[in-house]
Amino acid sequence: MRIIRMLGRSIRDAFKSVIRNFSLSLASISCITITLIIVAIAVMASFNVQNFTKEIEKDLTIVIFLNNESTEDDVARVEQELREIPNIDKSSITFESKQEVKESMQKESEVFDTVLNEWSEDESPLKDTFQVKVKNVEQISSTAERIEKIEQVNTVRYGEGMVDQMITAFSSIEKVTYGVVIALVIVTVFLIINTIKLTISARRREIGIMRLVGASNFTIKTPFIVEGMILGLLGSIVPVIFTTYGYLAFYNHFDGYLFTQLIQLIKPEPFIYSTAGIVIVIGILVGMVGSAGAVRKYLKI
Amino acid sequence: MDLIRLKNVEKKYKNGVTAIYDLNLAIEKGSFTFVIGGSGSGKSTLIKMLYREEKPTRGQIIVGGLDVAKLRNTKVYKLRRKLGIVFQDYRLLPKLTVYENVAFAMEVIGATKEVTRKNVLRALEEVGLKNKVHNYPDQLSGGEQQRVAIARAIVNNPKLLLCDEPTGNLDPERSMEIMKVLDNINKTRGTTIIMATHDKEIVNSMQKQVVTLKDGHLVNFKKKGTYIDENN
Incomplete structure (x- = not known):
């Protein structure tokens, strides 16, 4: 009181x-x-x-292109190796086969549609791709370097300089x-x-x-x-x-x-x-x- | 019983001046004591040490059971609530009325309005200023202002009233009025009063206990005394 x-x-x-x-x-x-x-x-x-x-950071994706001659076994092995990299968010790993890439591109425009149809399965310049997201964006470049060393990986892209x-x-x-x-x-x-x-x-x-x-x-x-x-x-x-x-x-x-x-x-x-x-x-x-x-x-x- | 006890008290200021040398003193409850001495005798320092404005350099001071020398800064208010203090320069707040000035002392310790009102009116009646309740300090004479200050000092029913040259600014007639008020408080309330002064007339006419200081030394302590001339 x-x-x-x-x-x-x-x-x-x-x-x-x-x-x-x-x-x-x-x-x-x-x-x-x-x-x-x-x-x-x-x-x-x-x-x-x-x-x-x-x-x-949420939208930032690393795209991994495999060699043209990669087999299904290769794909499985690359995915396994990707899973072992700690900075990669495992749930974000998605795979698109040549065929899927082709289909999605064909849907995007008619020009692509006609061009792509002229190539046969073997001639196709399209590659199997993985898309992954990283947990820590600041280490994205070292993660990309590590992915590049995996066998059968052709190129890795994540929009380096700008990001x-x-x-x-x-x-x-x-x-x-x-x-x-x-x-x-x-x-x-x-x-x-x-x-x-x-x-x-x-x-x-x-x-x-x-x-x-x-x-x-x-x-x-x-x-x-x-x-x-x-x-x-x-x-x-x-x-x-x-x-x-x-x-x-x-x-x-x-x-x-x-x-x-x-x-x-x-x-x-x-x-x-x-x-x-x-x-x-x-x-x-x-x-x-x-x-x-x-x-x-x-x-x- | 002793209300105040000083044991081997020494006060040395930071500038090297020693104001009090090895002072031993006991003051009884309910007594009226004059502290006299010329300027520089240490009487103001003694009063200041009693309300813990100054700390003794050495020795022990007990006031109403509180060890004043050991009191921490944040606990000083506990001592101040046991005593009232009156100064030569009144120290009233100019923007407050007589009533508010006296009530201020009760308000800041958290008393209720009813208790405050009762105590303030009683204290003002004792000093004879009940008819000036709504005046401001600058509308009063010096003697009246000092009586307001006394009312403020006693409104909390302290055991001890310290007065540091309360009549220093007043003419002899007004001074005697103040002394009558103080004597009355001492007799009716039983408040112990310690008053520092250098006014011979007052000391001689009151016939109270007298502590005489000279250059920081206690030279005389008489139960019923008169002013001792320094030259004797």
């Missing part, structure tokens, strides 16, 4: 202080707002990058966005520490008297920490609106794809809500940590 009464007092005092020091509060709120907008953009960018890296480049580009984009988020959060914490320090030094006398009449550190600290949380919460209103409506507009404007069909954006729902949640939590935490840091100095005797 006493704790509730004290908490009530803390919250009341915190609101009073935000309003009484309005210009100062506005300064820290706008700081938090700007930071959180950038944080929100970075968070959304990094989630999207993560998403399309995953999508691309490698894309993967490195995405992973560096992700690292940069993480770095930006962390740096911004740290900067904001320091800004809040300074702002709250100013409001505290205006209330130094009050804190001194509180200490003299026997207020515990908890009682003195809580209003300031609540104040920091309120500042963080108020500072996250604009970024939350920005996140939800901004991303929705962005998504609709590009019809869910960025530049090519390859890069697919994350669907807005429920993505925008979770991002908004993250932004609010970061805002409140930043305000809390900042004010706790600021008030610490004043509680030593």
Whole structure:
């Protein structure tokens, strides 16, 4: 009961202080707002990058062409050897015989249909193929090399250059966005520490008297920490609106794809809500940590 | 029974100045004690050590069963709730009314509204300011402001009231009013009072227990004393 009464007092005092020091509060709120907008953009960018890296990785297939003269035994043996490579996802191994390849190509266009029909079974340039997916995309090139060494394997294709480049580009984009988020959060914490320090030094006398009449550190600290949380919460209103409506507009404007069909954006729902949640939590935490840091100095005797 | 006991207390400040040398002192519950001495005698340091604003360099200080010297920073509030403190400069909050200033001391320790109201009105009545409840500190005279500070110090029913030159800013007439209030608190509530002062008139007219300090040494402890001139 006493704790509730004290908490009530803390919250009341915190609101009073935000309003009484309005210009100062506005300064820290706008700081938090700007930071959180950038944080929100970075968070959304990094989630999207993560998403399309995953999508691309999912679709990434190694195609293995066997020699023209390979027999059914060879096919079975190659499949066995493929199964033994640890980085290959066993369930993804699919086989297409010459005949199946021919049929599917014939279905694709009439030109292929007529050309292919002119070749007899023996003359056909088509090869038996395997399609496999890998578990770890970063090791795709070494896996491809290993497959090439299997007997009767003619060529291995996985779109080498482009895939490698894309993967490195995405992973560096992700690292940069993480770095930006962390740096911004740290900067904001320091800004809040300074702002709250100013409001505290205006209330130094009050804190001194509180200490003299026997207020515990908890009682003195809580209003300031609540104040920091309120500042963080108020500072996250604009970024939350920005996140939800901004991303929705962005998504609709590009019809869910960025530049090519390859890069697919994350669907807005429920993505925008979770991002908004993250932004609010970061805002409140930043305000809390900042004010706790600021008030610490004043509680030593 | 002794409320306060000091054993071999020494206080040396960081700048090398020693304010108190090997002080031994016991103060009885319910007593009224003056601590006198010239400036630099260590009387303020002694008061500050009693409410743990300063820590002794050596020795033991017991106040109401609490070992003050060993009290951790985060536990100081436990000591402060047992005592009230009055300063020369009143230390009131200018934006709060008389009532709010006194109630502040109860609010921050989590008292209910009803208890706060009852205690605050009783304390203000004791210091004779019941008719100024809604005034702000800057609408009061110095003597009245000091009486508000006294009301704030006693509102939690402390066992001990520490006064550091409470009459330092007041003329003799107002000073005697303050002394009457303090004497009354001592008699009716049984609160132990320790008051640092250098006002001869007050000490001589009150006829209370007197601790005399000189250059950090205890030179005299009289049960019913008068001001001893430093030159004697």
